[in-house]
Amino acid sequence: MQPTAVDRTASPFLADATPLTDYREVEEILGSHSVRMLRSTTELPFMHDALPLLEGLEHTARRRQLAALFRPTVLRETHDPMIREAVRRTFGRIEVPPTTASDDSTITVDACLLAQQIHVLVLARFVGLDAVWETTEGREAFERATGSINAAVSMRWSLRDPIEESASIRSDITDFTQHVLLPALRARRDRADAGAHDLLAVLARLHDSDETDWDGELIIREAVAFLAGGIQSSSNAVVDSLSEILPWLQNDSTPLDRLRDPNDDLLWRCVAESLRLHPSNPALNRIALEDFTLKTTGRRIKKGEELAVHTGLAARDPAVFGPDADEFNPFRTPIAGVPLEAWVFGSGHHACIGRALALGRRGPSGVLGIEGSVVTATRAFLNAGANQDPGSPPTYRQDTAKRVIASLRIRLNARAVRHLAAGARGQPSARTR
Amino acid sequence: MTGIRVRVDKTLCGSYGVCVLVAPTYFELGDDGISQPLRSRPEAEQPSSTDLLNRAAQRCPTGAITLVS
Numbered sequence: 001m002q003p004t005a006v007d008r009t010a011s012p013f014l015a016d017a018t019p020l021t022d023y024r025e026v027e028e029i030l031g032s033h034s035v036r037m038l039r040s041t042t043e044l045p046f047m048h049d050a051l052p053l054l055e056g057l058e059h060t061a062r063r064r065q066l067a068a069l070f071r072p073t074v075l076r077e078t079h080d081p082m083i084r085e086a087v088r089r090t091f092g093r094i095e096v097p098p099t100t101a102s103d104d105s106t107i108t109v110d111a112c113l114l115a116q117q118i119h120v121l122v123l124a125r126f127v128g129l130d131a132v133w134e135t136t137e138g139r140e141a142f143e144r145a146t147g148s149i150n151a152a153v154s155m156r157w158s159l160r161d162p163i164e165e166s167a168s169i170r171s172d173i174t175d176f177t178q179h180v181l182l183p184a185l186r187a188r189r190d191r192a193d194a195g196a197h198d199l200l201a202v203l204a205r206l207h208d209s210d211e212t213d214w215d216g217e218l219i220i221r222e223a224v225a226f227l228a229g230g231i232q233s234s235s236n237a238v239v240d241s242l243s244e245i246l247p248w249l250q251n252d253s254t255p256l257d258r259l260r261d262p263n264d265d266l267l268w269r270c271v272a273e274s275l276r277l278h279p280s281n282p283a284l285n286r287i288a289l290e291d292f293t294l295k296t297t298g299r300r301i302k303k304g305e306e307l308a309v310h311t312g313l314a315a316r317d318p319a320v321f322g323p324d325a326d327e328f329n330p331f332r333t334p335i336a337g338v339p340l341e342a343w344v345f346g347s348g349h350h351a352c353i354g355r356a357l358a359l360g361r362r363g364p365s366g367v368l369g370i371e372g373s374v375v376t377a378t379r380a381f382l383n384a385g386a387n388q389d390p391g392s393p394p395t396y397r398q399d400t401a402k403r404v405i406a407s408l409r410i411r412l413n414a415r416a417v418r419h420l421a422a423g424a425r426g427q428p429s430a431r432t433r
Numbered sequence: 434m435t436g437i438r439v440r441v442d443k444t445l446c447g448s449y450g451v452c453v454l455v456a457p458t459y460f461e462l463g464d465d466g467i468s469q470p471l472r473s474r475p476e477a478e479q480p481s482s483t484d485l486l487n488r489a490a491q492r493c494p495t496g497a498i499t500l501v502s
Contacts, residue, residue, distance in 0.1 A: 031451070031492045060447045060495055067448035071466040337485050339454040349494045351449050361453075361462070 013040060013156040014283055017308035023342070024296035026314035029307060030347035035286040037350060038306060042162050046152040046173065049218050050225040051353065059349050065206060069126070069197060070356050075370045078197045079126065079357060083373045086121035087380045090114055092421035096414050107417060108389055111381065111408040115238035116231065118377045120146055123230040126357065127223050128198030129184045141180050148172035149224055150232035156285075157400045177220055185219060199226055226354070233280035234358045237374045239405050240278040241271045242381055244328040246388040246410070259382050262371065267382075269330040271359065271375050272340040276321070277328060279344030282312030282402060315342035384420055385413030438501040439470040439486060445497035452489040452498060459486060468497065 020026055029035060036055050047053050051062050068074070094114075096107060120143055124132035131138030148169040151158065158165055188200045189208070203219045248254055248270075258266045286307045293300050301307070316325045320338055334340060341359070345352040352358075360372035392409035439459065441452075446467045452460040453468065459482075463469045490498040 027492075031494065063447050063449070067466045070448070071464060072462060073464045337455050337488050347451055347454075347492065349449075351451060351494070355450070362457070 013038075013285055014308040017285060017306040018301075019308045019310060021310045021313040021317075022297060023314040023317035023320045023338075025294055025299060026309055026311055027343060027347065028294050028296045029286060029309055030284075030311075030343055030350075032292075032348070034290050034292040034301070035288050035307065038285040038287045040156045042155040042166060045166070046169065046228075047221060047225055050221045052153070052225055052229065052350070055349070063349075063353060066199070066202065066353060069199060069202060070353065072361060072370060074197045075356055075361065079373075080370060080376075082125050083122055083371075083376050086118050086125070086373075087377055088421060088423050089121060090118045091380065091384065091417055093117065094412070094417050094421070096417055105414040106385075106387075106411040107414050108392075108409055108411050111239050111242050111386075111410050112235065112405060114381075115235040115377060116146065117143070118238075118380075119231045119234045119373065122234070122357075122373045123227050126198060126230070127184075127226055128188055128196070128200035129180055130187065131180060131184065138180060141176065145172050145176035145180070146227075146231055149176065149228045151228075152224060153228040154232070154400065154402070157402045159399050159401060173224060181220055181223060185216075199223060229352070230354055230357070234374050234377075236278070236280060236404060237271065237275055237358065238377045238381070239408050241274040241374065241378045242386060242410065243388075243394055243405060243408055244274045244277070245270050245378070245382070246386060248328060256382070260379060262379065265362065266330060267379055268360065268362065268371075268375050269340060271378055273328055273330045273332060275341040275344050275359075276315045277326075278403065279312045279315060279342075281344070281346075282310065284309045284311060284346065284350075311343050311346070315344055380420055381410070381412070384416045385411075387411045437483070437486070439472070440499045440501065441468050441470055442497045442499070443467050445495045447495045447497070449494050451492045451494065455492055456485040456489040460489060 020029055037053065039053055051059070051066065054062055091114075094107060094109060120139070121133065124139075124142055129138070129142060132142045133139070149172075151165065152169050152173065155162060155165060155169075185200050185204065188196070188198075188204045200219070200223065203222060207216070207219060245259070249256060249259075255266070258264045259270065260267075286309055288301045288303050288305045288307065290303050291301070315321070318325045321332065321334055321342075324332075332340065334342075345355045345359075356370065356372065358372045358374045360370045360375055362369050387410060389409040389411055392407075394405045395407045397404040397406045441460075448462065448466040448468070450462055450468070453462060459471055460468050461471055486500055490500055
């Protein structure tokens, strides 16, 4: 079964809300000061007072404090090289058996697993969990906790028993906090590196400042929020991109060389187009703070009315994206003022702060400026000669109302994998597809 | 459109980047993460320019962008 749209009967948090699916309404409501996010009571224990759940001036103040992590210079000089190293290390973990050592031999891997391993490293370094990079034990401890950390921010979509799931998440996060997060935080504070560009360093500096009221528990919740917000959504974006690009590549006229070229923005467009079709959060919930009327359509909203803001359906609005809005077309040009990926990263106060880490930033003329982790990781798969395994169609998770690929078996070229693991940035000289 | 002036209040900008997404030819984030207009006095290149700039100003979460005729 492949859920292609929000199943409102399976998503209780949306069931009683007024659905907004029109692109104009979605864009307006995301930027409106007349609504606020409707908090999920199941997720609150893991996230309260963390950036995603703050509102108004408090949110803006926190956002400005954390924005230093996403400045163009930090993205370019710190995060971009780190992302490439995470990709290199992850491809270096792929076992290339001696029997497949010839140039044309292939290795079958699960793209979901590799994409997650890459983003475990990326988010660990972004947060400042040095042990995840430095020791196998640290990396494995983090990987074991990743599922629960991811689940902490998406319980509203879960089809599992909420009480059981909450207890399981709490246990795993407590264990992760004791063995990974707190030692990393202590190390950050002992080192007192004023120039460190990771989340724990920034939070530790805020904690030590007389001007803030940070406490240790809040640092943990903020770190978990970033880890949860980054790993699963970015991993899914890589896998979704591959699931669209690989069948598209079957067309001989598709320019594979362009997708592999880091100076060409076609792959960026492919990733953005895939995100438009497969957003990490296909719907957001809001509650009206007052009676008001939407300027774009004249719809009247009552104070206290719950709204299901369907960013995923709005991203397929034919009036904005054309009659082929349901199809994958990276050459698409939306109408002026509309991002290619629509508003799947949110907008207004709750626009995803990590968008630039995942999707990079482009210059005003559309040329690539900074490449994000999703684009870099997806290009690595293509450089490794990725082919979809025709005998293994993707499988989908059954424990969530969202469309999430659970497994995508792909074949990689053994020589290209060795090439990537050795740290080479381009593809091998011979075509690997 | 001719003569319109774009201002970004750097003390209000929260580095949300919504303006860059709505009007990428008119705004970019500087190395300090703060939005800056690429042209303080955009010319009337296209009829949609005013609309784009208005939308960028309206969508700014902190109201940091103002357009002055």
